Amino acid sequence: MDGICTLANDQVYEQVIALLNSIEAIYGQEMPVCIYPYDHNTAKIAAEIAHRPQVQIYDDRESIQRWDEFICKIWDAHPTAIEHWSKFGNDKYHRVGTHRRYGAFDGPFDRFVYMDADTLLMSPLTKIFHQLEYCDWVVYDFQYTDLSHVYNQSSAKLTEIFTPQQLQTEIFCSGFYASKKGVFDVQMQELLLEKLCQGEAEILYTMAPDQTILNYMVMRSGISNCNLALELPESEKTGCCVISEHFQAQDNILYDKGKRLTYLHYIGLSSKLFQRVCEGENIDFPYRDIFLYYRYLHEPDKRPKFTTKAKAYNASPSLATKVLKKLGLTGGGK
Structure with missing residues (x-):
């Protein structure tokens, strides 16, 4: 089953309702949606989706806890992250709830498109889902032109782990992507965590925690991936960002x-x-x-x-x- 996922709590209530409505405008109630809870603050969203039978809030506590623990172990292995974050607040880990979107790799959809709560769907996702027939990871953005918000560029390990070609073409924004259930199973998580604990964690960019880890997971695992912003012909390619004033x-x-x-x-x-x-x-x-x-x-x-x-x-x-x-x-x- 195909579906769309997002991450939200009541703090982004207005935006997530707009997103859900934009999905309905394209698909009616035919497209199932799963909301991954950033934290426990989801009462308003839960009340709103009570009359939307195609929408659910993810409640697999075992899955959520497993991903929480996975993320905390990664940042525990980072040489400076926790000390750095301590300057900004009392939380040991920075925005740890953003990683709960990773629950999509456990279900409920066989194939899914993840969309941040601050996005709106403008077209059917046929092209995105079709591309998943050929690879395990699909993105459509222009993050590849700027490495600085994805990895720690001052780390010497970065160019030891990834080739210049990878760093120029495979990085992506974590606000929109498509993948499949089971791509990052428990075995894969353990393999990646082992590499990170052996010193590779230092390449992670601490101020975009979900984005840097997701990029690492995709690139280090070697799963097949594609970016439509690089692969589509110019005659079909479009932008996606609110700062683009010419739409x-x-x-x-x-x-x-x-x-x-x-x-x-x-x-x-x-x-x-x-x-x-x-x-x-x-x-x-x-x-x-x-x-x-x-x-x-x-x-x-x-x-x-x-x-x-x-x-x-x-x-x-x-x-x-x-x-x-x-x-x-x-x-x-x-």
Whole structure:
């Protein structure tokens, strides 16, 4: 069975409802969805999906605990991570809940597409699922142009473990990917953990914990993988990032120079921003109307009616630059 997965708690409630509605706009209730809980704070989401029979919250406690333990062992093996994180708060591990998306490798779907809660589906995923017939891992993004948010580039081990070609073409953003159940079984986890504990953990980038580990797992395991951003012809390729200002909306679908997007990623925008807008605060941000359309798809009467002049959401140039750099968005269709 094919399905779509996401990771959420009530802090991203507005965004996850928009995502679920965008999936329904494409598939109706035909496409099953599994929400992996970031933590126990999911009461609002649980109440909302009670009338969505195709949506479930993952509740395999054994699986969740096994992945939690796997992740903690990895970071325990890292030479500086825990000391580094101690400067930012009291939690021993940084954003450990983000790794719970890895439960998708245990089920319930034989094949799945994972989408971050701050994404919207714009097209059927036929092309993505079709590619899984030929490989075990499919992505569609431009992260490969920037290694700095994936691995610790100052580690000498990095180029001992991976070839320059791998580091230029195989890295990816963890916000959208497709894979299969069982790709990372317990045996594979143990093999990867052994390598990490032997010193390879030092190549991991501590401030994007789920992304760096996922990249390591895919690249170190040697599973077959492909990035459609590299493999599709230019005539078919599109961007996906909210910072790309040239997308055009038609019937609440975005197009990149006439080509329909697969998904839109609101990367770099805080979940608090979406919450404030949904509470009626008139803050403008890129593709806000698209977000509001899907958020209130089933309850348009509750969509906020703004009566004041919009305040621009102005990400500082440094933030915009960082996000652009992170995704390798240098223009064109990216």
